Amino acid sequence: MSTRPECACRLEKNMGTPLMNKRFPSARYAWSLVSVLFCASVVSYLDRYILSLFVGPIRSELSLSDTQVSLLQGVAFALFYAVMGLPFGRLVDRYTRKNLIVAGILVWSATTMLCGVSTNFWQLFFARMGVGVGEACLGPAAFSMIADCFPSERRGRALATYNMSNYVGVGASLLFGGLIITLLSSSNGSAPGAMLGLQGWRVAFVASALPGVLLAFVVLALKEPKRNELMRTRGDASSNRVALWSFLSARRSAFICVYTVYALTAMVGYIIVAWAPSFYMRHFHMRPADVGLSMGVLAIIAGMGGCLFSGYLSDRWVSSGAHGGRFRIPLLWWPVAFVSIIGMTQIPNAMASLFCLGVLTFGSALGLSSAPAVIQDAVPNQLRGQAAALHFIFAGLIGLSLGPTAVAMVTDYVVHDPSRVGVSLQVVIVPLSLIGFVTCWIGQSRYHRVRAELMTLLETGGNRFTSADAAGEQPG
Template identity: 50%
Template sequence: MTADPRSESRSVQAAPAGEYPAPGYAWYVVLVLLIVGVTSYLDRYLISLLVEPIKAELAITDTQISLLQGTAFALFYVAFGLPFGAVVDRANRRAILAVGIALWSVMTFACGLATSYWQLFVARAGVGIGEACLAPAAYSLIADYFPPQRRGRAMSTYNMSNYLGVGASLLLGGMVLRFLGDAPQVAMPGLGPTSTWKAVFFLVGLPGLLLALLMATVREESRKGAQGEAKPTFQQFFTHLRSFKGAYTAVYFVSALTAFVGLTFAAWGASFFIRTYGMKPAQVGLTLGPVNAVAGVLGCLASGYLSDRLVASGRPGGRFLIPLIWWPIALVGLLALAVAPGKEAALMAVALLTFGSGLGLASVPPTIQDITPNRLRGRATALHFIFSGLLGMGVAPTLIALVTDHVLRDPHALSGSLLIVLCPVIVAGFIACLAGQRVYERARHPQ
């Protein structure tokens, strides 16, 4: 018999304090998951620094490279997201993570073995499949390690992996490119002469296998607040969503548009500086990487602190108020980037955008957790990453490329493409968040 989803929502309460692990060990688990997350984003976004050499060797367009950055990864990330979310709700999350880490690391290495566009496409799809398990498992674990009043800071700390990973993909990629030099090929042990961009994938992908072993130090924590049904069904999950469809629609829509804006810059930020200011890929990586990492981390930390304060104060809307701060920041940062007179000003604009993106994106998982029963959290989190993946990774990079290739018809007009695509998205995100405040509050405190 299916439980009443409204009664389930009312049960989303903190477990007694003694049921949670010691804070020191709980934060150790967050640190391990943070390292794993950084590696996943590093492998995911490394390609953004290698756009120009890949285009040259494979003779492909901006639109085709955008499909490698977004669609190849996102389609399979999305397709496997909800099934993995269901597995996370039922099975050992530590084991799921270990297998996923091993898979995406091997497939990142395989990107370097590709000799054609479609081989690289398949390898990118494999990275997406492996990474599809990460977010549902990680956020589900963290929710069982921390009580609600401290959950926002823990999840925001883990969410820093996004920005540290993007920054690392640029910084470490730039360091590797500088180490390898400007030669189009380098000699790799056992592989012979290899294109420099392929060597970067080899050097970044293989060490990730060691992290699969690190998961052995993480304990599979008991699930807090579960209602005694060992195997929740998709029917129960979708019944719960329908009961609070207004709240979930608002949260998923706003978070997907936030990802759209943030991931657009992750995909095209390096190319913007290369094309607009004539910088070399290694120089861009060494410059843009630290900016992304520091600004994003500060945004995540601010988000965690602010969201926990909003929940503790009992402010209506709770954590879902934070996007109302993020969207004005996005608009100001985008306009500042478009009119920046030089690369220094452009870097400051990117820092503002990245800080705001961290503020908005880090608030999403705890916002979802606050209205979702424990045994449905894996699927609820997976659904967020499905929508965000479709828009942020699947649509955003390609839409920018299509405007650049077919509307502006100038590869150096990326700032124009960003304005045309992102301004309507920012306005829509702000309106949707404002309109969704009441329905979200009703889901937080159902009658």
């Protein structure tokens, strides 16, 4: 590749010039858009995780087995959420994004309500599948819209702010579920749902779906941002389409490192969400209510802090032209993961262990919230939705399917003791930390060259962009 890394430094520093900023909306409107999409994402997490809080009553009323419950939590949502990501990503790159988000919100809100009126396993399964399909559109569309509202040196903070919804949403779902349980238990049958003869879990599903319906109208009122950083191609100047697989395969080593690092980061996050509660209940004999409250507060406070610091630091590195740019952020996260998981599982005091969990959550947010900006900065506008969708696919299929299962298998077949799940967490997460760090280290120069090349092509109008990357209708 002929482009020198120094070129990226010069071009990054020029991104903040008045001429460049004319392509972006006002800062006030841009942050208003981020706020609306942040709220939409929080609602999506609320609807996604509300099931996990009512497993007991749902299992009892519908006579479900543990296997059926696991299918509702995993395959019914996660599989279809991941599979539909790439088709939706292509729609995001070609059509009005706010309309796609509105359609997705209405679909997942309606199917969340259907969860609340389901009377058997298959009705609940297909309703959960609809929730996954509806939510699959939000992330790629939101990333693409936000990236078009901010120049590169401010994009990290904007996307990291949006990414705080991951942690606020998880915490809000825990707190909301607890509030519903408290209200229903203290109402003595006087609550509206109870008076209609509805079970508490049904009331919770319907109540969690209502904010999405209202939010859809707010999103509809947003102004669609103008698409920036479009790549002109020689092969198809009229449509300027770019083939995803051709673009990625020509730069495969950099993107393999990027997607691997963030898939492993997501894997650690899924492991903690799935097994940290069991660790505290089995090892420290904490009550479930106390575990839920503690983890909910930690998710919100530490998660938000990690996201904000990640956005600030990544923008600073981009503005200064630092080698590797935003992709240096995971180099900080993986040592944090290594140290904090050992402290969390080895310290004999529960409060000190929870402090280490907070540090781990902060580090996880630090690493994961850099993913959207790292990916958006490395692809032209025509591929932003699809490139983001690939991140969700790898994070979902690899992180969700392999992470929690790996811990369970170590517990069942290696340590042979459920009370020693902390050992299993170490056995799985420590090697992941080492692999993630090495992969990120190897990818620094590769990512820097890809970013430098892309910025040169955008700056020169794509004169060096060959027909090998030009798109037909089908990627690859």
